[in-house]
Amino acid sequence: MKIEQIETFLMITETKNLSLASKNLFISQSAVSHRLRSLEEYLDCELFIRGRGEKLVTLTQKGEEFIEIAIRWKALWNETKQWALQESKMSLNVASIDSLNTCVFSNLYKELIDSSSQDEDNHSIILNVSSHWSRTIYDLIESHDIDIGFTLNSLKYPNAIAKPLFKSRGVVISSTSSKYTESVHPHDLDTADEILFSSIPEYHMWHNFWWENNQNEYSSVDTVSLLFTVFDLEKKWAIVPVWIARVFEKFYPIKISELSVSAPEYACYQVTNRHPKPSKLKAIEKFITALEDYMKKEVFINSVQ
Incomplete structure (x- = not known):
């Protein structure tokens, strides 16, 4: 089926007149008749009853049933055309x-x-x-x-x-009431109070260098939300990228201390x-x-x- 056939069928059902349908569609009456015959041949059924030379037409039972299908077909065609013209998201x-x-x-x-x-x-x-x-x-x-x-x-x-x-440096975060100053050395940090938070191998190597004998003393978390959750424990500290510390201090009363011995950058x-x-x-x-x-x-x- 072609959209021209569907539009012609719907115009004829509206006007019940081949001559008026051709006028509204700006085509000849013979073109209207041709489109109608082509549609009926495609559907293999008669849609209108009309006599030789008669301009008025009457819908058959199949024609009545086809009206709703034709309306849906035309709507789908218009939707498809609009979709084809749009740039995809x-x-x-x-x-x-x-x-x-x-x-x-x-x-x-x-x-x-x-x-x-x-x-x-x-x-x-x-x-x-x-x-x-x-x-x-x-x-x-x-x-x-x-x-x-x-x-x-x-x-x-x-x-x-x-x-x-x-790249960003690592900093020490701790409670505002902690004993740690604005600058701390790794030896000043008590690993029994550490919350280990890191995802880079270089930091683990650095950590093992400074606290080789205390590897079983600290706790660890692996997400920011977990770190935030446990950090209301007063004595705890962690070394984190500065961008975690900056977000942390917006929501929690924490102290940010610089490391006097730099940790590997993130x-x-x-x-x-x-x-x-x-x-x-x-x-x-x-x-x-x-x-x-x-x-x-x-x-x-x-x-x-």
């Missing part, structure tokens, strides 16, 4: 370790999601964000299940490219596939542009320094 799957999602990139995600809800021209990104361990992020990049990842580890994978984004990497999906190239480009703009903003700079 861009979707992007982003994954990061929990602490980066929570403390560094949450405002970026918020900006992109907000712009998506306000953009009526389909130029925005539909953003899907998840949290995973670093190795899982690399696995998902390899399998094209995510498009962009953020981790604190540069791992070797055949098709994963890790680009350094920024390097953040942007991970992408060497061969991204062609359908995701525009969304990736738009996201990276937004990321670059975000990293120039004060809210970002203040969080990682």
